[in-house]
Amino acid sequence: MIQYKVLVLLKGFVEIYGNMKYTLIRKAQIIKKVGDKMSYFSNYYDAVRYPHETEGKRGLRKSQLGAIHAIASHFTNSNFPAIITMPTGSGKTAILILSAFVLMAKRVLVLTPSRLVRSQIKEEFEGLQTLLDIGALTNITDKPKVYELKNKILTKEAWKRLENFDAVVAIPMSISPAIDDIPTLPNDIFDLILIDEAHHSPAATWNEIIEAFPQAKKILFTATPFRRDKKEIKGKFIYNYSISDAYKDGVFGKIKYIPVENIEVSEDIAIAKKAEQVFIEDKNAGFEHCLMVRTDRNKRAKELEQIYAENTSLRLKIINSNHSYRHVKSVIEKLNNGELDGIICVNMLGEGFNFPKLKIAAIHSPHKSLEVTLQFIGRFARTNAPNLGTAKFIATPSEIEIEREKIYEEGAVWQEIIMNLSESRIDEEVENKQTLSTFNCVLNRDDETNDLSLASLVPFAHVRIYSVDTFNIDTDVILPNGLLLVNKHISREYSMVVIIAKEILNPKWTRLNMFQKIQYELFILYFHEHSKLLFISSTRKTEDIYESLAEQFSGINKRKLSLSKINRVLTNLKNPEFFNIGMRNSIQTSNTESYRIITGPHAQKAIRKTDGRLFHRGHCFGKGIDDNGEVTIGYSSGSKVWSNSYLTIPQFIKWCNNIATKVTSKGSALTNSPLDYIPVSEEVNTIPDKYIISVDWNSETYENPPIISSKNSDIDFENIQLLDIELQVKGRNEGLVEIVFRYYDFEFSVHFSLENDSFFRSEDSLARSIFINRQYSDISLLDYLNANPLVLYFSDFSSLIGHEYYRKNYDDLISINEDVLEPIEWEENGVDIEREFGKTSDGKISIQDFLNKYLSDKEFDFLYYDHGTGEIADFITAKEYDNRVVIQFYHCKGSGGKTAGDRVEDAYEVCGQVIKSSMWTDLNKLKRKLRNRMITHEKANDNPQNYIRDSYDRFLGIMASGETKVFEFEIILVQPGITKSGLSEKISSVLAATDDFCVNQGYLPIRVLCSE
DSSP states (O other), rough: OHHHHHHHHHHHHHHHHHHHHHHHHHHHHHHHHHHHHHHHHHHHHGBBBOOBOBBBBOOOOOHHHHHHHHHHHHTSOSSSOEEEOTTTOOOOHHHHHHHHHHTTTTSEEEEESHHHHHHHHHHHHHHHHHHHHHHHHHHHSSSOEEEEEOSSSOOOOHHHHHHGGOOOOOOOOHOOTSSSOOHHHHHHHHHHEEEEEEEGSSSSSHHHHHHHHSEEEEEEEEEEEOOOOOOOOSSSEEEEEOOOHHHHHTBBOOOEEOOOOOOOOOOOHHHHHHHHHHHHHHTTTTTOEEEEEEEEEEEHHHHHHHHHHHOOOOOOEEETTTOOOOOOOOOOHHHHHHSSSEEESOOOOOSSSTTTTTEEESSSSSSSSSSHHHHHHHHHOOOOOOOOOEEEEOOOOOOOOBTTTTTTTTTOOOHHHHHHHHHHHHHHHHHHHHHHHOOOEEOOOOOOGTTTTTOOOOEEEEEEEOOOOOOOOOOOOOOOOTOOOEEEEETTTTTEEEEEEEEEETTTTOOOOOGGGEEEEEEEEETTTTTTTTEHHHHHOOOOHHHHHHHHHHHSSSEEEEEEHHHGGTOOOEEEEEEEEEEEEESOOOOOSSSEEEEEEEEEGOOOTTTTHHEEEEEEEEEETTEEEEEEEEETTTTTEEEEEOOHHHHHHHHHHHHHHTTTTTOOOOOOSSGGGGGOOOOOOOOOSSHHHHHHHOOOHHOOOEEEEEETTTTTSSSSSSSSSEEEEEEEETTTEEEEEEHHHEEEEEEEEESSSSSSSSOOOHHHHEEEEEEEEOOEHHHHOOOOSOOEEESSSSEEEETEEEEEOTTTTOOOOOGGEEOOTTTTTTOOOTTTSSSSSSBOOOHHHHHHHHHSSSOOOEEEEOOOOOOOOSSSEEOOOOEEEEEEEEOOOOOOSSSSSOHHHHHHHHHTHHHHHHGGGGGHHHHHHHHHHHHHHHHHHOOGSSBBBOOOHHHHHHHHTTTSSEEEEEEEEEEEESSTTTTOOOHOOOOOOOOHHHHHHOOOOEEEEEEE
């Protein structure tokens, strides 16, 4: 029994011992495994210190402390790439290395732009000397294993060998998957990517290596976080240390531009001699400065080496990108030892190179971009070495502009210019990213736009502007047939919608799908809340697109801006120079010169003061200077504004804001140039208190005549050209004008007003049943008129189109030349002067009956009576002369009383007919119209004897015989109510305005058949 108990006890001890042994072994295995996972940087995380640099004590500078704490903070709740902006020479490399410890990286990849910088960073990373010297790392007993990747990765085994190192330093050409023969990357080999000179990162070779490690933390270091090509540097700005702060903190030293003048032999020799002079002066002042001669080609470097050898005592050595790091390092050692005075550099040392003694730059080939110039200057502005003075840049003055600044101009203060240029661009980039971060992708239906960055969009600066009441950003967009909505981003903060659509296009010569191509279109809608203006940018610039988008997002109460408002984009434009000016004829129907375009430098100088009588502004495009510097600006009467530039989305918002401020301002838009001779419309909210002499169609109607039909099946009104309808002002009652639309047996009324939401309304059932036939969807006649308002002409030939009033200035036209007045003996000829046409009483005849006899007695080659609905004129005549053909339009009106008198309404009524004649002065239109009129008359039930019928063939004969002759038009007004002997000043001025209109249109002066 005892033995049994002993055995059980022994067995228990064995089990306990076995379990303990297993536990200890297991713990050892776990510890070993954990130890294997612990990286070099994790092991030495506790070695990190944050000593603050003070006078007499080394440590981390203020900028370095800010940067490293920003890095630590950012990655506590984000894995988004971080951008650190620090000027050259402010200690980026130290922070780059220290970040690996702070983030306890497993394995680090450092990307650098060049072999030279690669070797420098490898040495820094491997030795940790800078961080140890300043006390940022303590108690380090061993150094990290750092590998400088000098050759391409060509095998998977080569990737595997990198696992033996704590950090790998490489240039993208050695490691990027964008290079064809580089094998697939193991995406977990690096957990921290450090990008030096990160402005290179958008390049394909850089970007693909960065994106190959989606889980890795990424930090992008640069002094210039922007690019000339506007490509996005992907990441979030987490720390920005400005040049002005660096200057105040003593990190960025003084800089000075020294212009080279009095060039006797050549610019190169002059620069060389000036560089020698400055070098000797600095040396005598006790500064240990070295010189860099900068050029852009190896051949030029050889030439400059000879020039400096023959014209100076300076000891120089050439280095370029083809030289090895060892060679460059030996040259730098000779500079340090005083064996050389300087170097001749070919596109080198612009970034990533550290040699503080380089303080004098002889610039034979200036950089032309801001980013490269800043990198270059930063090399010379370092202060981290003793016996250093002001950095000096020697170059000949030139017109080279960087960001609109002439930095190589005599007297240029580089200290201020460089700071302002750098900080304004960096601030812009920071603001851009903040703006774009407010956008959310709310729809995506296309693989091609899956990873779309709005930073990659650069729409052309071209918008149509609407005045609206509301903006519904959540509208479900409906695009015209053929366009497929594929991507939509919205920003509620900025009230902006960005839409991308695509269309699949087939060539007309085949039905095979293999030849299809996809075309993408961009639409941007931006609502400026304060001004209630909606800006629409569209790559497809059709009327339907703009109108449809505006209505979908803002409803039907939308309105294009008047030209008077659009013209205000010229407000405060100084030194304007216009390249393209368009002037629209004041009369919509004019065929003599409906639109004049002037192009060329200083196009405004071709404008004459008299042009203001015939034309008003249509469009203009030019340049000038405003608060934002030199700008280009254009606008047109279609509520369109543009600039000759492509903008990022944030720049587009600013541009629209600037336009909104101008068009809603009360500032003067005078250009102090001849452009001011051409009148601009005024926006009015009441109809001018002047007599309306005529109403006519909008120019858009004449340019694209629509076809109309009635949707009332009881009315035979189908497929009629809108221009065939006759318009007439029936009456005016305060703010309401009644306009009659007449087409033979059909007639309906439409009312025009400026006091309602829409210009045109009607209670007439026929008017409401008529629609414009369109390809996609019909629109009502009333909606069409509200989009393309009719034109009201007043007695002084000023006009009103919607809210836009085009004033006429006839101050110098006091009276008509009385020679144009031809008295007729109406009484002796038995004419009832109150009766224009038709039957009369007391045995008298109408004015038209008299004119019938009067004209029949004259020798015309063609005579036609055209009175009736849709008439060209009451009478049309043609007469051939030796070298010309004169076509006359006679317009008759009855007197307002039984005797002639001072009744201005008589003049208004007949003068209004002049406008109707103007559209038929186009010979092709006249031929077509006259043929249709003759056919209509022949089909009519009227007695043919009522018409003087010269045949259409006879008219064509005159036209043909006149192929080598000049055609002239003359308009004759027949109004017995006007008297020559008692012509009042008011009637005289009305006739003078009419005559001036005709002459400016290219017609002969008017004639008036009147009373004695």
